[in-house]
Amino acid sequence: MRTEHLTEEEVQQYALDAADSGSTQPPAPISGSTEATAHLESCAQCQARVADYRWLFAGIRQQPRPSFEGNLAAMVVAQLPPPKLRFSWSAFFVTLLIIDGAGGIAIGCYLFRADLAALFAGFSYAFGYLIAVAVTTVILFQSLDMYIKHQKKMRSLDF
Ligand SMILES: [Zn+2]
Numbered sequence: 465m466r467t468e469h470l471t472e473e474e475v476q477q478y479a480l481d482a483a484d485s486g487s488t489q490p491p492a493p494i495s496g497s498t499e500a501t502a503h504l505e506s507c508a509q510c511q512a513r514v515a516d517y518r519w520l521f522a523g524i525r526q527q528p529r530p531s532f533e534g535n536l537a538a539m540v541v542a543q544l545p546p547p548k549l550r551f552s553w554s555a556f557f558v559t560l561l562i563i564d565g566a567g568g569i570a571i572g573c574y575l576f577r578a579d580l581a582a583l584f585a586g587f588s589y590a591f592g593y594l595i596a597v598a599v600t601t602v603i604l605f606q607s608l609d610m611y612i613k614h615q616k617k618m619r620s621l622d623f
Pocket residue numbers: 468469470503507508509510511
């Protein structure tokens with residue numbers, strides 16, 4: 465008879481075998497290990513360890529198994545937000561506005577080219593600089609305002 469206690473694996477194997485067979489006593493011998501079985505029959509300490517594991521395994525078996533009944537993929541897809549439209553109307557309208565504005569300015573410049581030339585011919589550099597600064601500032605603030613409004617609208621749409 466062997467003197468050392470059962471290893472952790474042997475103890476667990478005995479506990480599992482006993483749980484599978486449904487019997488309480490005696491533990492079924494592990495294949496090819498009659499020495500371990502002989503030790504277990506005479507060692508209270510190892511029997512207690514086996515009993516602990518059997519109690520543990522029984523508890524695990526009583527736990528409700530996690531079940532994925534039905535079509536899991538379909539359930540996940542149902543939880544996903546609906547796909548967004550790839551076509552962005554806001555981008556479309558912004559582009560349209562830019563083209564429209566640029567076109568309008570170009571057509572205006574072309575139609576009134578003679579008047580514009582006469583207008584700028586009389587300007588001093590200081591006055592031209594002032595106008596350029598004013599126009600740039602207005603455009604900058606308008607663009608910023610438009611951008612902020614656009615962001616707000618997109619945020620209210622995006623959920
Ligand atoms: Zn032992």
